[in-house]
Amino acid sequence: MNPLWTLVPPLLVIPFIIFFGERHRNLREASIIIAGLALLAINDRIYSAVINGEVVESGSLSILANFSLRLSAEPMGVMFGLLASFLWVVTTVYSIGYMRGHNEQNQTRFYVCFALAIACVMAAAYADNLLTLFVAYEAITLSTFPLVTHAGNDASRKAGRLYLLLLMCGSIGLFLPAIIWIATAAGTLDFRAGGILADAGLSKTSLTILLALCVFGVGKAAVMPMHRWLPAAMVAPTPVSALLHAVAVVKTGVFTILKLITYTFGIDLVSTTGASDYVLPVVAFTVIASSLIAFTKDNLKARLAYSTISQLSYIVMAALLATTMSVMGGALHIVMHAFGKITLFFCAGAIMVSLHKKNISELDGMGKRMPITMACFFIGALGIIGLPPASGMWSKLLIAGGSLESGNAIWIGVLMLSTLLNIAYLLPIPLRAFFKPAAQPQPEGWSEAPVPSLWAIAVTATCCVLLFLFPHPLMNLLGLIEWR
Numbered sequence: 001m002n003p004l005w006t007l008v009p010p011l012l013v014i015p016f017i018i019f020f021g022e023r024h025r026n027l028r029e030a031s032i033i034i035a036g037l038a039l040l041a042i043n044d045r046i047y048s049a050v051i052n053g054e055v056v057e058s059g060s061l062s063i064l065a066n067f068s069l070r071l072s073a074e075p076m077g078v079m080f081g082l083l084a085s086f087l088w089v090v091t092t093v094y095s096i097g098y099m100r101g102h103n104e105q106n107q108t109r110f111y112v113c114f115a116l117a118i119a120c121v122m123a124a125a126y127a128d129n130l131l132t133l134f135v136a137y138e139a140i141t142l143s144t145f146p147l148v149t150h151a152g153n154d155a156s157r158k159a160g161r162l163y164l165l166l167l168m169c170g171s172i173g174l175f176l177p178a179i180i181w182i183a184t185a186a187g188t189l190d191f192r193a194g195g196i197l198a199d200a201g202l203s204k205t206s207l208t209i210l211l212a213l214c215v216f217g218v219g220k221a222a223v224m225p226m227h228r229w230l231p232a233a234m235v236a237p238t239p240v241s242a243l244l245h246a247v248a249v250v251k252t253g254v255f256t257i258l259k260l261i262t263y264t265f266g267i268d269l270v271s272t273t274g275a276s277d278y279v280l281p282v283v284a285f286t287v288i289a290s291s292l293i294a295f296t297k298d299n300l301k302a303r304l305a306y307s308t309i310s311q312l313s314y315i316v317m318a319a320l321l322a323t324t325m326s327v328m329g330g331a332l333h334i335v336m337h338a339f340g341k342i343t344l345f346f347c348a349g350a351i352m353v354s355l356h357k358k359n360i361s362e363l364d365g366m367g368k369r370m371p372i373t374m375a376c377f378f379i380g381a382l383g384i385i386g387l388p389p390a391s392g393m394w395s396k397l398l399i400a401g402g403s404l405e406s407g408n409a410i411w412i413g414v415l416m417l418s419t420l421l422n423i424a425y426l427l428p429i430p431l432r433a434f435f436k437p438a439a440q441p442q443p444e445g446w447s448e449a450p451v452p453s454l455w456a457i458a459v460t461a462t463c464c465v466l467l468f469l470f471p472h473p474l475m476n477l478l479g480l481i482e483w484r
Contacts (some may be wrong), residue, residue, distance in 0.1 A: 001045045003071040003126040004035065006081060009035040009042070010088075010119040017111045024105070027427045029096050032111055039118070039343045041082045046073050051477065057128065069126035069135065074191070075480045076262070076331050078254050083335050087342060088118050090456045094346055097453030101353040106236055110150060114243065116143040121248045123197065130179055130189040130264060133256060134171075140252055141350040147240045148233045149187040151394070159232040166229040167219045175217030178210055182264060191259060193482035195266020206264070207275035211320075214260050215279050220253025221316055222309045224286040231305040238349025241301060242342050247257055250308060250332055252290040252442060254315040258330055261319040267483060270322035271406065274469045280320050284414045286313040291421035298359045300348045302427060307384065310418055311337045317411060318399045326402020328478045331394035335474060340383025340392055343460040344426075347377040350449030350457060360429055365438030367430065369447040372454060374433045376461035381426040386419055391467035416424035 020028035049056050056073035064067060073081075094113075101105050120139040120411035127133035141164070149160035183189050185200040202210070217228040230250070234241055243249070249430075261270060270276055287310050294306035311333070318330030350373045355366060367374040383390035385455055386397075396415060403411040448454050 001042070001049050001056055002058050003056055003073055003122075005042050005047060006039060006046070006122040009039040010115040010122070014112055014115050017108060017115065020139065021108045025100075028108065029092065029113065029391060032092045032115065033089055034090060035115070039085040039122075040082070040089065043078070043085045047078050047082060047477065049073070050075060050078050050480065058126075063131065065271060067130045067131050067183065068129070071123065071126040071132065072128040073126055074263075074482075075477045076255065076258060077125045077127070079331065079335060079477055080472060081122060081250065083251070083338055084118060084121045084125065084247055087242075087338065087460075088114075088440065090459055091239055091242055091342070093248060094242070094349070094453045094456035097241055097450030097456075098237065098349050098353055101450045101453070102446060104150075105152070106150065109236075110239075113143055113146045114239075116246050117147070119322065121252060124252050127191075127259075129191055130182065130260075133259065134179055134210060136176070137175075137218075137256060138168075138171060140220075140248055141171070142186075142426060144240075144243070144249055144314050146452075148236050149244065150236055150240060153235075155235045159235045161228075162232045163229045166226055170217050170219035170226050173217070176211045178213035178217055181210055181213075191263035193262055193263070194267055195262075198269050204273045207225045207269070208278055209271055211265065211270070212279050215257065215283070215316065215320075218253050220249050220288075221257055222250060222253065223283055223316055224289065224309075227286070227309050229288070230303055230309060234299075234301045234305050238301070238345055238352065241305075241349075242345045246341070247338070250312055251338060253318075254312050254330070254334060257316050257319045258327060258334075258414050261322060261480065262327055262483070265322075267322040267327060270320070274320060276320035280317065280411070282423055283317045283320060284411065286310070287414055287418045288421070291418050291425070295421060295425040298309065298361050300351070300358060300360050300363075300429070302346070303360065304344050304348060307422070307425070308337075308341060310422075311341070311384065314396070314399060314415070314418075317414070318402060319397075321382040321402045321406045322410065322482055323402045323405040324481075325405050326400055328475075329395050329398025329400075329402055330482070331478055332398060332471070332474060333392070334381060336391040336395045337469060339460050339463045340380045340390065343376055343380030343457060343464060346383070346453065346457045346460060347373050347380065350453055353453070354447045354449050362434075363429065363433045364436040367434035370433075372448055373457060374430050375435075376457045378427075378430040379461040379464050381422075381430065385422040389468050390464045390470070393468060394471050423442065431435050434481050 124136035290309035
């Protein structure tokens with residue numbers, strides 16, 4: 001199975017989306033779902049091949065000397081590819097209900113850009129070297145920009161400018177120089193087990209600077225102060241927020257950090273030199289500060305946005321701890337957080353479509369009108385917090401174990417404090433919806449979201465529980481990572 005096949009369904013469906021357009025929107029959206037299922041099947045074939053020890057790779061497109069564009073499958077990439085392809089299908093179904101229920105304009109453009117972004121995510125997931133990953137990373141930024149500015153009003157245009165400014169300036173001004181430095185020092189940009197910088201002769205100071213350029217240059221990981229684009233982008237429609245937070249953008253950021261630590265720097269080099277000692281406190285500050293900011297936000301999507309910033313830094317922290325357990329925990333948290341957070345954003349969009357409410361203070365007593373949605377919100381919140389029976393528990397335990405393995409238990413304290421803050425800013429939302437009386441008399445009966453959106457919410461919430469009960473397929477896949 002050639003990983004290039006993962007680019008075919010999302011790119012091939014784009015002409016069909018344009019052809020069907022608004023006149024035949026049922027056919028338009030059916031073609032996207034078919035393409036999503038085809039992509040999921042291709043990723044499943046690649047998963048089976050990797051589990052069975054087969055080599056899955058594409059040919060090379062030479063760019064300059066030893067540097068080329070190339071795709072290959074390794075465990076973290078396969079996991080990311082499966083996640084993105086599955087959530088593409090679910091988000092499309094959700095979007096059918098949301099975009100129609102909210103009477104959104106330019107729906108064809110939305111679906112085209114979404115498909116293009118998924119193709120770029122596939123290229124990032126299966127990137128065989130840092131050059132390929134950088135090209136895919138930049139393509140994701142450009143393909144999602146029209147989604148951030150989808151509404152076409154002043155607020156969305158302002159958010160779009162900030163989105164491009166921070167992400168492009170970070171990647172071109174910090175990440176690209178780091179890539180050039182790596183290429184010069186190591187003579188290659190290939191991803192290799194154990195990393196490529198161990199024999200480059202770089203001092204601890206040089207490694208620390210290089211690592212900082214990567215962490216802050218990968219703005220999609222949203223480490224402070226490179227985080228402001230993320231809450232600003234919440235002016236976009238909820239399906240776009242779900243794309244940003246769970247499927248494509250931010251997950252590509254933290255996935256890039258994990259790949260760099262594992263296959264470019266190497267966990268042994270980072271841990272023995274202490275190259276991450278000065279960056280880890282900034283990441284820990286991001287975890288706590290963004291949780292505290294989330295606690296102050298009454299707007300539901302804004303609270304979820306700052307929650308995402310905190311959760312992303314869990315993964316960056318896991319990478320910088322540079323132990324096998326922490327990196328596996330970080331990789332697993334990509335999936336666990338994705339399902340929990342996409343459930344919460346789906347619920348926020350459902351509340352907007354059905355009740356036209358944006359603020360948490362307006363949700364008192366709304367559990368009677370939207371019982372399924374608020375029950376799913378509760379499950380998604382448990383997933384983010386890391387409490388049974390939802391999935392986030394396993395990844396957080398692995399990250400905590402990685403902190404012990406690194407010999408510095410202080411980072412467990414950061415995780416524990418952040419978890420308490422997660423409880424404080426997430427659990428009151430469904431509790432007040434179910435148990436606090438509404439400020440004004442409410443109409444009788446349910447006011448749930450349109451059926452497609454409700455189906456998508458139920459699927460992602462169910463996955464939160466299933467991943468708690470059956471984490472073994474992902475753990476077995478991550479167990480195949482070659483560390484050295």
